[in-house]
Amino acid sequence: MELLPDHGECTFCGACAEACPEPVFEASAGMAHVMEITTDCFVQAGIACMSCRDSCPNAAITMQPQIGAPFLPRLDAAACTGCGACAASCPADAIRAVEREVENA
Ligand code: SF4
Numbered sequence: 001m002e003l004l005p006d007h008g009e010c011t012f013c014g015a016c017a018e019a020c021p022e023p024v025f026e027a028s029a030g031m032a033h034v035m036e037i038t039t040d041c042f043v044q045a046g047i048a049c050m051s052c053r054d055s056c057p058n059a060a061i062t063m064q065p066q067i068g069a070p071f072l073p074r075l076d077a078a079a080c081t082g083c084g085a086c087a088a089s090c091p092a093d094a095i096r097a098v099e100r101e102v103e104n105a
């Protein structure tokens, strides 16, 4: 299975699990990835942008003030569901999926 944010973010409706004949979806497992903002972000080039912050349904992206530069997006991996809405909205194609780190108890 592949998540293609350009085709719309995951809303966690569960339709994929219902449609799949194989027992590969675990309802409680969640996404195996979170998103990461790369250095391709427009802010790195001094261009103001907040599209990812505005598109996140979980407030996982905040904008950090900088002196003499546009606000810098910060992504909280703990709050990110991996839905992909931020990646779909990014005009710089600067947000990618990375493997979610699993904390050992
Ligand atoms: S993948 Fe979804 S939850 Fe995670 S930062 Fe992007 S919009 Fe927010």
Ligand code: SF4
Residues within 6 Å of the ligand: 037, 040, 041, 042, 043, 049, 050, 051, 052, 053, 073, 089, 090, 091, 092, 093, 094, 095
């Ligand atoms: S949407 Fe993309 S370019 Fe805009 S602030 Fe977020 S990561 Fe940077």
